[in-house]
Amino acid sequence: MNPSRAGPSSVQGVAGSQAPSPVNRALSLRSDDATSPQPRKLEVVSKQATKVTALSTKLEWKIDQFEKLMKLFKNGQNLISRQFGVPQAPTVCWELHVYPNGKRDEDTNNVSFFLRQVGLQRGEEPIMTEFQIYALDANGTRVSVCRDTKDFTNQQGRGKFQVSREKMTTALRMDGSLMLICEVEYFSPGVRISVEPADDEDATMEDEETKIETNIRENNKRMLDSELFTDCVIKVGAKQIKAHRCILGQHSPVFRSMFNNDTMIEAQNGIIDISDFKYEAVRALVEFMYTGGTDALETSNGGIIEEILAIADKYEVLALKDCCERLIANTITLKNITSIAVFADTYSASYLKQAVTRYLSLHDKVIIGTPEWKVLKKDRQGLVTELLEEVVLGRDDSHRSSSSEGSSGDLPGSSGLFSQSHSRASPVRKRARRAPPK
Known part of the structure; x- marks a missing residue:
């Protein structure tokens, strides 16, 4: 081979194999990056809701x-x-x-x-x-x-x-x-706020639950009114209410005990005779057990509400009893406070008794001078003592609270003869079986 011809060719070949310029190198890197596979991410999402x-x-x-x-x-x-x-x-x-x-x-x-x-x-x-x-x-x-x-x-x-x-x-x-x-x-006292797994349907869940609850109440009311599949009868004088043992037993421990005892007539023939309450009160009790409410509580007749409380106490439907206590508490006046105090004590109505105590603390100077209070003091000395002790304890608590809060915790005294107040307490139930009001 002729070296003179081979030289230039060899030199050209060497030059063609030289490293690329910086610009070309950058272009080459970008090209390589574009075509190289990217690392894949593993993403875990924890969905929670409070x-x-x-x-x-x-x-x-x-x-x-x-x-x-x-x-x-x-x-x-x-x-x-x-x-x-x-x-x-x-x-x-x-x-x-x-x-x-x-x-x-x-x-x-x-x-x-x-x-x-x-x-x-x-x-x-x-x-x-x-x-x-x-x-x-x-x-x-x-x-x-x-x-x-x-x-x-x-x-x-x-x-x-x-x-x-x-x-x-x-x-x-x-x-x-x-x-x-x-x-x-x-927020309700004692509420616990916790983190729970989130539900994609949380936005509509509450509305759906409300609709379901409403439908259940309406269906139960229709079932009661239509007497569909009833298996027991409540007799009140000449009137009767056909009902379902499962509903009565679910909401009343007394009814549940009746139906569970095979030796009782109610369990044998499914007939319940109620002679110590009016039909309106019995009907209200049954409606409440079916639907969680009753139109009878919306009446202004305080007498029927007291009788509903009495039957709710006898059959231990405590939610209904609580509703009645709150309604009666709103009717306390200077004239009826002593009779309501006796009623609350008779049926162990703790909410109502606390309301009486609160009203008494605001109007004690007027109330203890009335003839009704003197009769109460004579006939129910223990009740009078209990009420006055609660008034004193309540004022001690108010004084301590007022002292700790300063002007922002200002509390009223008992001087306002124009005042009316009703208080409530937590449900501390003392079981007592009493006769219904006459």
Whole structure:
């Protein structure tokens, strides 16, 4: 081979094998990266949900001739709303207190407001609460009194919020009345907030559960009314109610005991004779066991509600008894407090007895001078002693709470003869079988 021809060819071959320039190298790297496989990620998602349900209750309170009350009420005299709350937390009850001419001397010419918690028992954990109080004027426009978030303990009032007379005058309606609104939100006492696995259908789950519960109640009511597949009869005089043993036994330990005992007539022939209560009360009891409610409780007839409480006590349908206690507590007055106290004691109605105690603590100077109280003192000395002891203990707790909170924990005294109040306590049941009211 001729070396002279081979040289240039060899040199050219060597040059063609030289390393690429920096620009070419960068292009080469990008090309290699684009075509090389990417590492795959292993992603694990843990879905969780924290379900929290806040309770909400609202008071609408119309106070007639409020402009006159601001002028005629003495400093320190107050108005107290009836208790309000929600059935889901029966031991938590609220009262709104209004002093048309101020709570203390320095509050004169102002209207004092504060919210009071009256249901929790001594020693229970405080509940954090968000609340707002406002009035609706003649045009339906809100006139704000306050909005705050505080924690409440047993028998504790939080305030006091001062509003000038001039501002309250602008909030009055055309007839001179004041329409007060109090909205309260809180968590049920003892609620436990936990993290649970999330459900993709959480957004609609609560609505679906509500619909299902409503359908069950409606179906149960139709089943009762149509007497479909009934297997027992409740006789009340000449009237009768056909029912189902499984429903009665599920909601009443007394009925359950009847049907489980083969030696009892009720278990043998399925006939239950009730002669110590009126038909209306028996019907209300049965309706409540089927549907969780009864129209009879919406009546203004206090006598029938007392009889429903009595039959609920006898057959141990405690949820119905509790509803009756709350309704009766809202009817306490200076005239009937002694008779309600006896009634509450007769049927071991602890909620109702606490309401009596609370009302007595606010009006003791008037009540202990009435003929009815003197008769009660003579006939039921033990009951009188118990009520007065509870009043004293309640005032001691209120004093300690007020001292620890300062002005923000202001509590009303017992001076307001214009006041009415109803309290509740947790359900501590002392079993006592009593005769129904005549």
